[in-house]
Amino acid sequence: MAEVNTPSSIKLPSIKLSVTATANKEHFVTMRIEWAGLDRRAVSDTGYLKDVKNISVTDLPYLTTAPEPAALAYNYENPISLQAFADFLLVIYRENTQVKIDYIRGSDKFTGIIKTNATSADDNIMRNIVQFQLFTDIYDPLFGDYIGKLLVFPDKKSFDFDITSDFTLADLDHTASGAGVTYPIPNIIYPVIHGSRLFGVDEVRIFASGFNDYTFWDLDTTDSISAPGNAWVSTSQANHKARGVFTGITSYGGHVVCFKKNFMQQVYNTKNPFRVVDVDAEGAIDNRGIIELQGSLFYVSEHNIKYYTGGIPHNIADALAIGNYTDGILGAYQDTVYCYNDGVLYTFNVNNRQWSITAYMPPDIDSPVINFATNQNGIYALHKDGYIRQYNTADFNHEWYFETDLSINNTLETQSIEKMDMYVELFENSMVDVYLLKDNEIFGMDSLHVLSSAGCPLGKRVLRSLVRNSAYYGQRIYVKGYGKVTIRALEVRYKLESETYGEHH
Numbered sequence: 001m002a003e004v005n006t007p008s009s010i011k012l013p014s015i016k017l018s019v020t021a022t023a024n025k026e027h028f029v030t031m032r033i034e035w036a037g038l039d040r041r042a043v044s045d046t047g048y049l050k051d052v053k054n055i056s057v058t059d060l061p062y063l064t065t066a067p068e069p070a071a072l073a074y075n076y077e078n079p080i081s082l083q084a085f086a087d088f089l090l091v092i093y094r095e096n097t098q099v100k101i102d103y104i105r106g107s108d109k110f111t112g113i114i115k116t117n118a119t120s121a122d123d124n125i126m127r128n129i130v131q132f133q134l135f136t137d138i139y140d141p142l143f144g145d146y147i148g149k150l151l152v153f154p155d156k157k158s159f160d161f162d163i164t165s166d167f168t169l170a171d172l173d174h175t176a177s178g179a180g181v182t183y184p185i186p187n188i189i190y191p192v193i194h195g196s197r198l199f200g201v202d203e204v205r206i207f208a209s210g211f212n213d214y215t216f217w218d219l220d221t222t223d224s225i226s227a228p229g230n231a232w233v234s235t236s237q238a239n240h241k242a243r244g245v246f247t248g249i250t251s252y253g254g255h256v257v258c259f260k261k262n263f264m265q266q267v268y269n270t271k272n273p274f275r276v277v278d279v280d281a282e283g284a285i286d287n288r289g290i291i292e293l294q295g296s297l298f299y300v301s302e303h304n305i306k307y308y309t310g311g312i313p314h315n316i317a318d319a320l321a322i323g324n325y326t327d328g329i330l331g332a333y334q335d336t337v338y339c340y341n342d343g344v345l346y347t348f349n350v351n352n353r354q355w356s357i358t359a360y361m362p363p364d365i366d367s368p369v370i371n372f373a374t375n376q377n378g379i380y381a382l383h384k385d386g387y388i389r390q391y392n393t394a395d396f397n398h399e400w401y402f403e404t405d406l407s408i409n410n411t412l413e414t415q416s417i418e419k420m421d422m423y424v425e426l427f428e429n430s431m432v433d434v435y436l437l438k439d440n441e442i443f444g445m446d447s448l449h450v451l452s453s454a455g456c457p458l459g460k461r462v463l464r465s466l467v468r469n470s471a472y473y474g475q476r477i478y479v480k481g482y483g484k485v486t487i488r489a490l491e492v493r494y495k496l497e498s499e500t501y502g503e504h505h
Contacts, residue, residue, distance in 0.1 A: 027418075030409060032071040032490040034061035037354030038346075039319040041369030042405035044474060048319070049356075054364070054400035057347070057354040058335065063487040065430075066347070066358050068398045069365065069389040072380075074104070082382035083129040084373035085161070086148070089380060091388065092127045092152075094118055099127075101152070102481070103163045111199040112167045114155050126371070128153050128287065130191045130196060131161065135212050151214060153191045153200065158214075166466035172215055181232065190287050192232070194251040195270055206258055206267060208232040208274060220272075228271040236265060236276060250298045253310055259284035259299065285328050288371045291341075294350050300328025305339060305348075310491050319355050320346060331372025333379035333392055340369035340381070358391070364398070365389070396484035397429070406439065407492075408474035414497040416471040420450055422463045422479075423489040430483030432463065437476040447478065460488075471497055 002313065032047070037057040039048035049055075056066040058287045078094040086107035092114065099115040115123065132154075148161025157169040166381040172185050186207045188200030200207050210216030217231040236242045236258070239243050256267040256415045257279070264280040279436040282301045284290050289300035296314075297308040302324060305317035323342065331338040337348040337356070359365050367385035374380070378392035409415065424432055433450035437443060447470065448470065449461045 001501070002224075026496040028409070030492050030494070030495050032408070033488075035063045035487065036060070036240070037319070037349075037352075037356050039355070039405075040321040041319060044406040044408045046405050046408060050403060050405045050476065052357050052402040052405050053360060054358060054398055055337055055356050055402050057349050057352065057356045060311035060349075060352050060354060061484070063402065065396045065400050065481075065484045065486075066356070067393045068395040069359070069381075069391045070393045070395060072104075072388045072390065074102070074109075074388055076386040078124070079370060079382050079384065079386045080124060081126045081128070081371055082373045082380060082388060083127075084380060087129055087376055088163075089375070089388065090129055090150075091382065093386075094123060096211045098184070099123055099155075101169075103167070104443070105163075110163050110166050112159060112169050114152060114157055114169060114274070115478040119292075125154070126288070126325045127155065128189075128191055129219065130193050130198070132193055133196075134214075135196070149214075149386070151191060151198065156185050156188075156430045165236075174420065181221060181435075184213065185217055186233070190246065192249045192251045193255060195254050199249065199251070199256045199267070201249050201258055203245040204235060204275065206234050206236065206256075208256075210265075211271070214277050223250075225327050230272045232272045232274050234276055236260070238264070242278070248290045248299075249282050250290050250292065250297065252292055252308070257297065258306075259287075259290065261285055261302065264308075279308075282313070285325060289325075289328040289330045289373075291330045291332045291337065293337055294335065296334070296350065298330055298337055299328060300325050300339070302339075305330075305337075316348065316353070317346075317355070318339065329371055331381065331391075333374050333376060333377050338372060338379065338381075338391065340372075343368065396427070397482075399480065399482050400485075401443075401478065401480035403437070403479075404477045406474045406476050411496070412473050414471055414473055415475075415494045417467045417475065417492055417494055419464070419466055419493040421491040422451055423460070423491075424453065424463060425460045425486035425488065426453055426456060426458050427484035428458060430458075430481065430485045432479065432485055432487075434463070435478040435480075436467070436470055437478050439474060439476075442477075443478045443480075452482075 009307045036048045038052050041125040041206050042048040042050055056064045056067045076093040080092040083090040091102040097118050098113055098452055099118045101112045101114055104108045128363040130151050131147045134149055149158050151158050156172040159167050159169045187202050189202055196212045198209040213231045219231050242263045244260045247261050250257050258265045260283045263283045266277050266279055267274050284299040291298050304315040307316050325341050328342045335351050339346045343361045347356050347358050367383040370382045372381050378390050380388050382388055432453040435447040435449050450467050452464050
């Protein structure tokens with residue numbers, strides 16, 4: 001099958017057909033040996049899935065069960081945001097009139113207080129934490145060392161990277177108020193670290209701190225114009241398309257990348273003075289929807305999910321057929337991008353560029369995602385019900401299903417399925433059931449049940465069945481199950497029924 005000309009060429013799934021004919025009627029066999037992911041635009045004979053839940057596309061050409069998420073042993077009444085670094089998690093939440101932060105490493109949990117007298121709506125806004133590696137002596141590279149600091153915005157607080165007990169956060173504004181300091185730390189909403197500087201944006205400006213000092217915000221003066229170590233600030237230039245407030249910021253490809261809802265810009269140069277360059281007239285709707293994975297930058301715009309490797313950003317989510325993104329919250333782990341939008345958790349594999357759905361919320365998970373966070377142990381999501389759930393588990397104790405598009409085998413003749421074989425691999429406590437759906441039939445109790453793994457031993461097995469009452473011009477296959485299963489191949493034997501004039505279905 002020919003490859004599609006896309007930014008990164010995507011090999012379409014192959015459906016291999018062989019046809020044999022007899023004197024009075026025609027028999028033919030279809031063999032599907034390569035499966036594909038979700039494409040809601042699929043109509044007939046594409047090889048894509050029309051609907052899916054709890055299926056992983058990581059192991060294509062085979063379909064496998066996606067892991068079951070597991071809730072950690074913590075619950076927060078008023079959760080705000082989740083961050084992750086190295087082997088620990090940081091949970092920011094409000095408790096009574098205090099905004100607190102829990103530092104969770106293994107079974108240990110240490111707590112700090114970000115803010116007291118937290119009584120206004122602003123106290124529930126997302127917090128963003130970045131890691132700054134502070135070099136102790138930039139003038140002596142042989143004997144200087146790095147000190148890890150974590151910076152919290154928009155509160156302008158800091159604390160040590162390694163924590164072993166309950167802790168107190170430092171006030172960055174207070175730290176920056178020493179002798180010789182001219183400018184306070186700006187009111188950064190979204191921070192990022194790049195080139196040993198703290199960069200950030202408020203609603204309309206881009207900031208950069210002094211080199212190797214997140215508390216140094218002295219700007220150019222008549223005595224020190226464009227000094228390399230000075231801080232820097234700029235608006236988003238005079239382009240009328242760049243109107244609106246900043247929605248996010250990140251560091252990618254050697255540049256700081258800034259987003260508005262309808263615009264994307266990059267900051268160039270490695271020292272003051274920096275300059276802002278326009279990239280695209282479509283931006284990101286939320287800072288939580290901007291992530292990097294395997295050298296590509298992914299972000300959620302108003303109408304699509306885009307990826308960027310330099311040059312022109314490209315859409316990657318046409319297959320989801322989502323008109324407008326209401327949430328667009330992204331996470332990333334290993335080779336998979338996670339996207340939560342409007343009650344559905346989608347996954348995108350960056351190696352084979354196929355989509356799937358991990359969960360619908362509800363019934364699979366009862367609470368929406370606030371944001372994702374990834375560390376060396378896996379990918380986590382903080383949910384509005386106050387639970388943290390890990391998504392890269394080794395558990396598969398849940399139900400799953402997938403539904404193919406309509407198979408008409410390039411003909412509108414009435415086709416009758418005579419026999420069906422499915423090659424599967426069964427693991428402990430797993431089940432597989434296969435049904436036939438005619439045209440637009442919705443799966444239900446009356447759907448034609450054709451295959452089952454009931455009574456089969458574990459391991460690689462071929463499920464076989466003769467099929468009755470399956471004559472129609474096209475069918476869809478609905479496969480559901482429980483537990484860990486691998487779907488490897490599907491063989492279907494058809495015959496074309498005699499032509500009947502004036503018959504309608």
